[in-house]
Amino acid sequence: MRDLCVLVLAPLPLLAAALPLAVTGGGTRRWFGGRGESQRAEAQAAKDAAAEAFYELDTAQRDLKISIETITAVDSSPAARKAVEDFAALGRRIDEASHAYITAVDAHDLDRDDLEPSVASRARAELTSAKEQLIRVKGELDRFGAGLGPLLGSAETQLARLAPAVERARQALLGASNALDSVRASGLRADDLAARLAALAPELTKLNQGAGRHGVTETLQRADRVLRDAEAVRAEAEKLPERAAEIDRRLVTLRTRAQALTTRSASVEPVLSELRRRFSAACWQDLQPVPEQAAVNVRRAEEKLKEAAQARDEQRWADATSRLSTVRALLNATDEAVSAAGDRLRRLDGVAKDPQQEIERTRFAIRDAQRLAMAGRQTPEPRHARPLDDAVARLDQAITALEHRHPDYWHFLTVTEGLRRTVADVVADIREERGAGSH
Template sequence: MQLPVDGGRWASTGGRVTAHSARRWGWGSGRGDSGRSGAQAAKDAAANAFYELDSTQRDLRISIETIAAVDDSPAARTAVGDFAELGRRIDEASAAYIAAVDAHDLDRDDLTAAAADRARQELQQATNKLERVRADLDHFAHGLGSILQQAETQLARLAPAVERARQALLAAGNALDAVRDKGYRADDLAARLARLAPELTRLNEGAGVHGVQATVHRAVELQRTAEELRAQAEQLPRRAEEIDRRLGTLRTRAQALATRAERTAPVLSELRRRFAMACWEDLQPVPEQAARAVAEAEGRIREAAGARAEQRWADATALLATARALLNQTDEAITAAQERLRRLNEVQASHRGEVDRTRFAVRDAQRLAMAGRSTPDPRHARPLDEAMARLDRAVEDLGGRHPDYWHFLMELEAVRDTAARVVQAIREGLSTGH
């Protein structure tokens, strides 16, 4: 085989094949070249182990950063600490690999077999160290499991939650503009919406500044508040209509009660003329109290109308509630006087119906107390016996010259209440087996 002449190099060597020229043209073999190849293979294996460890560490760092941003639990803090410790071991293994590579130039012409073998051993040791750390890193990554899954789930909520909050705020602003266009000031709603601006600023700063959990929580709260504001803005016209309706209704009711209050005086006059003082004494203040309550209610209604005109909706609602309570109390007092006269008229004409109804209630309770027993339970028999005696005394008291019919009615009502309590106690005992 004739070799090409390279710039006279062949001639200058006198036709000899040097070690450099043999490697250059692929000549030569033996332990020197075998050692160099083994060292180069060890170098390639170490480089591959270094690359795989670095890739695994970078992927796992993303997972750890996700956990650190979302989870502040003891388990999460432990995972972050363990990863930092693994990072120190990775740095040590990487430093050993780099030192082994830098210590040996495998392309040197004068690389001896001993030097190549020493390079191969040190590079193999670096590879083993890299692979051990990577195995520990894989085991650590496998152990993250549920912590990482929970963190990723929480992180996945972030963007949708932020977007929902922004859309809710936009909807609240649009609803507020719409009612203002209809002539409603809605100053309180506007002020509440303006107070959300700092929270929106923090929301826009994002999880990088405030953390994922805090940002998700802020987004949820902003959405909830904004939706409440939007709903209240949309309901404002209906709220105004409802207040207008209640104003009209309460005005009419106040007028009607004022008329009824005036009719209470004749009722009391008849009670005083026909029945004992005990039957009507407690009703004496009713006309004056009713007139005063109606006047006060009318005052509250006028104040509510003023608040409505000024669009102070909460004040108008509160004033109307006060007026309604006053009118309810007045209605009950007037009705009580009229009902008193009716009941007294009935019992004066004949008390037999009240007595029979009350006696039946006691007898019915007694029959229930004896059901399945030869003797009643003293807890049931004693109050029923006392109730029956109380009924008899009430009937006897009607025999006087000026009977207190109202006391008679109250006594019979108390007797029926006693019978009802005994019946309830018996049924509760049956249901519990006692």
């Protein structure tokens, strides 16, 4: 479309050129009197009205173009693309109406001295028609603009977020940089954090280049990402002195624990000797590897402690933490195995002296479950009664096995523990079922 502002001003020089003649009377202009002069005035009025309509359409189109540019800068949805297409179609109709107006203006010189009344009348008709076409197109433009409200509102909201989001990202980067400087001043290198912060530099460059180059949506996403990553670096930098101190404490604690386990592991062999002397092989065979495995675990733990200490000295915090976790797992496993041997001897001693306590404990659990299963019923549910009846039978079998010449007390304890777990599951099922039925 031709520049509308220029087109609006185009007729003015002709009017300005005519003014001196009208004011001074210094020309040979022939004025029509009566009806002729009236038709010239009507044509001029039609021309002025058309020019005003043309200017209003131009202004509306320019304003709406800004709105469309605002939407396209932010929104790439189908609705936004359709708005752009519809605006382009309106632009073509505006061009047609503008062309008709310009043609009508160019076709008639209303300031001519010899302007015929018929020509003035025709000019008035053509200019009036052009004005009406301009007004109709402006109406379409106004209706189109009114329909852009939701799209434009959403776009403006995103644009309003842009500057604050970018500024927050910049401040987050500054905060991360300051935290890193503070950590380094305390003697910690924090090389990994420095590398992560340096990796954000290209992102900051793109933020500074602005949304005009990278788009509003992409810039908002980048600002959010930079904010999140910079905040993570800052938080880790601030926690680094505490993390280093915690690693130092864990090194001391785990060294002490490893030394203690070395001493405790030496007690396993006498326990195994006692078990072998007093109980059947089934009661202690699974514990045979404990002394050797405990020694191996402690040695590995000590090696990992040295690696952790070296990683700490080199300020490889993640590696130090990982090695310490391995040390802890090894010592836990060793502790459990060493404790198991002593616990086995104590439990076997107890049941060998008095198996009746274990028997009564298990029978009480079964009877209690049976009473619960029968509460309020003539017969229990088969799915509850069956495992309880099986528990009674298995307990009787386990008791009978104790009468053998070399009873397997460990098997007996394993069976009774398993029976109590089964009974507890039945009780939980009954209570859950009745609790659901009461609601």
